[in-house]
Amino acid sequence: MRKVIYSPKYSLYNLGKEHPFSPLRAEMTLDLLQSLGALQDYIEPEEVQPEELFEIHDKEYVEKVEKVSAGETVEDIENFGLGTQDNPITPGMAQGARIIAGGTKLGAKLLLEGEAKKVLQMGGGFHHAHPRLASGFCVYNDLALAIKEMTKQGWHVVYLDLDVHHGDGVQDIFYSDGKVMTISLHESGEYIFPGTGWLYELGQGMGRSLKLNLPLEPFTEGDSYLEVIEGAVVPALRWFRPDALVVQAGADPHYSDPLADLVLTTQDFERIYRRVFELADEFTKGNLLITLGGGYSITATSRIWTILYLLFFNLPLPEVLPHEWRKKWGEKLGREIPEFLHDLPNPFDEIPRKPEIVRLNRDLVRRLMDAVTADWL
Numbered sequence: 001m002r003k004v005i006y007s008p009k010y011s012l013y014n015l016g017k018e019h020p021f022s023p024l025r026a027e028m029t030l031d032l033l034q035s036l037g038a039l040q041d042y043i044e045p046e047e048v049q050p051e052e053l054f055e056i057h058d059k060e061y062v063e064k065v066e067k068v069s070a071g072e073t074v075e076d077i078e079n080f081g082l083g084t085q086d087n088p089i090t091p092g093m094a095q096g097a098r099i100i101a102g103g104t105k106l107g108a109k110l111l112l113e114g115e116a117k118k119v120l121q122m123g124g125g126f127h128h129a130h131p132r133l134a135s136g137f138c139v140y141n142d143l144a145l146a147i148k149e150m151t152k153q154g155w156h157v158v159y160l161d162l163d164v165h166h167g168d169g170v171q172d173i174f175y176s177d178g179k180v181m182t183i184s185l186h187e188s189g190e191y192i193f194p195g196t197g198w199l200y201e202l203g204q205g206m207g208r209s210l211k212l213n214l215p216l217e218p219f220t221e222g223d224s225y226l227e228v229i230e231g232a233v234v235p236a237l238r239w240f241r242p243d244a245l246v247v248q249a250g251a252d253p254h255y256s257d258p259l260a261d262l263v264l265t266t267q268d269f270e271r272i273y274r275r276v277f278e279l280a281d282e283f284t285k286g287n288l289l290i291t292l293g294g295g296y297s298i299t300a301t302s303r304i305w306t307i308l309y310l311l312f313f314n315l316p317l318p319e320v321l322p323h324e325w326r327k328k329w330g331e332k333l334g335r336e337i338p339e340f341l342h343d344l345p346n347p348f349d350e351i352p353r354k355p356e357i358v359r360l361n362r363d364l365v366r367r368l369m370d371a372v373t374a375d376w377l
């Protein structure tokens, strides 16, 4: 049983016309699916109430977010990460974030109640939000809220973060939690936001050796990325055997992303998603919840999430994109829309330092496995 969660109201979470975290990314994806005749019925979630967020966020923080989003003046809001360039204050922000959090939480409930085995939440993935801090375009941590819903019922969860940025918020919230394993593949914090996600961040107390970080080299390509999945993610799932796998499917490891430097192609994303579905079947009793996330090249992101959606429903991937859809969005965005679903072959001439990057990433996996497996016995 596969279910999709989405609401047009997700677009209330709009941080401004020039802001990279645009609701147009999901709208463009759904519109493409519609024009391909592939759009399935989706479930529209209810928004969570502010009190429900106290599971994850401090009461004081939630109250300030709600007030400031309603137009009230709140002192010291910058101490909570709001009113910054990354997290500007906009009118629909709090309500939009609560509807999206409601969607991800609903995904957890559908799995817990056996109403679905696989859930695709066409929004969310706010992995940088902390208990009392907005950060990296994120205000309320929908992922942590959903994971908490599962652990409250005694479930063990693996959280796999495929966004190009470290999943710092989710990791920190469950840092001492023995029921949650977090695994983040990201471009090394030496080069990009948020500057964390180092190998030595392994968790503490009951959570020790359950927080796995793979800070990848810039210009890591698809083969090396998949090798890291095989070398670290697969053994971790095989050992931990969670009741569910929660995946943040940010599209920003794509080579054209303006905010990061990994060089995955759409073909690589297809291979990764196919592997994720296999892994869920093999190691998590099939329970899988996927959210969206980052992805700031809108023409790549809409194609990547369309691939994710089509694979989710076992639908065929078309080669060519519909002309009317390309025309409509080309005019709307004022830019050329690619003709094909997949990237053209060899989109970049060559990857600098490729053998060295492959070697460094292998070494990273080896050092991480050495560090954690001693505790896994």
Ligand SMILES: [Zn+2]
Pocket: 163, 164, 165, 250, 252, 293, 294, 295
């Ligand atoms: Zn990201």
